[in-house]
Amino acid sequence: MTKLGIIGAMQEEVETLLEHMEEKKFTDRTSTRFCEGKLSGLDVVVVQCGIGKVNAAICTQILCDCFGVTHIVNTGIAGSLCADLDIGDLVVSRDAMYHDFDCHAFGYPVGKVPGMDTVAFPADERMMQLAVEAAEAVNPGHTKLGRVASGDQFVANPELKDRIIEITGALCTEMEGAAIAQTAYRNGIPFVILRAISDKADHSADMDYPTFERIAAHRCASVTMHLAAALL
Numbered sequence: 515m516t517k518l519g520i521i522g523a524m525q526e527e528v529e530t531l532l533e534h535m536e537e538k539k540f541t542d543r544t545s546t547r548f549c550e551g552k553l554s555g556l557d558v559v560v561v562q563c564g565i566g567k568v569n570a571a572i573c574t575q576i577l578c579d580c581f582g583v584t585h586i587v588n589t590g591i592a593g594s595l596c597a598d599l600d601i602g603d604l605v606v607s608r609d610a611m612y613h614d615f616d617c618h619a620f621g622y623p624v625g626k627v628p629g630m631d632t633v634a635f636p637a638d639e640r641m642m643q644l645a646v647e648a649a650e651a652v653n654p655g656h657t658k659l660g661r662v663a664s665g666d667q668f669v670a671n672p673e674l675k676d677r678i679i680e681i682t683g684a685l686c687t688e689m690e691g692a693a694i695a696q697t698a699y700r701n702g703i704p705f706v707i708l709r710a711i712s713d714k715a716d717h718s719a720d721m722d723y724p725t726f727e728r729i730a731a732h733r734c735a736s737v738t739m740h741l742a743a744a745l746l
């Protein structure tokens with residue numbers, strides 16, 4: 515039986531999903547509220563994990579250990595790293611890596627976590643395909659499949675943006691995806707990251723972000739509901 519764990523970092527990223535859920539049951543763990551129930555007919559657990567990599571990893575592990583999820587999706591917003599990706603466009607992860615994990619002093623490429631067998635954690639093929647179809651259903655012609663770069667930084671300057679592009683080759687940057695990906699990878703749970711662009715991760719980011727945050731977050735929630743229906 516499929517049970518989908520759905521992780522968003524902020525309230526805007528999960529509120530639409532919670533509104534659409536049925537048969538809701540709440541459980542608190544690590545000061546975080548997990549909501550079990552049905553979304554688009556599918557068994558799901560929705561959680562607002564909080565911002566950043568540690569919060570994201572904690573919630574992902576709890577979803578695996580305490581709620582028995584079989585699949586994980588991370589939904590939310592991101593800064594664009596690609597000229598072709600505009601505000602409101604959608605990114606589905608092919609894989610995810612850190613842009614701020616740096617052990618290059620010991621010969622590791624930036625992004626590589628020593629002891630892991632990969633720099634970038636690959637998303638599940640089927641979830642990836644279904645997520646692309648779901649994104650195309652919501653916003654046709656505005657979806658890209660590629661890498662997501664994560665770090666504990668809100669990126670709002672062009673120098674940092676360029677460095678992240680150089681290190682990762684990613685399409686977008688955010689603050690949780692790779693931590694969710696790494697945790698899912700270590701647990702052998704299929705995952706995908708689904709992000710809507712809220713800003714361009716440059717000097718305009720802090721101005722664009724408050725305006726587009728809600729629109730982008732709600733668009734992503736719609737795609738997540740389509741994805742849940744497709745996994746049924």
Ligand code: ADE
Nearest residue numbers: 591592593668669688715
């Ligand atoms: N989430 C949305 N926009 C972002 C940005 N520019 N940097 C990091 N996380 C983000």
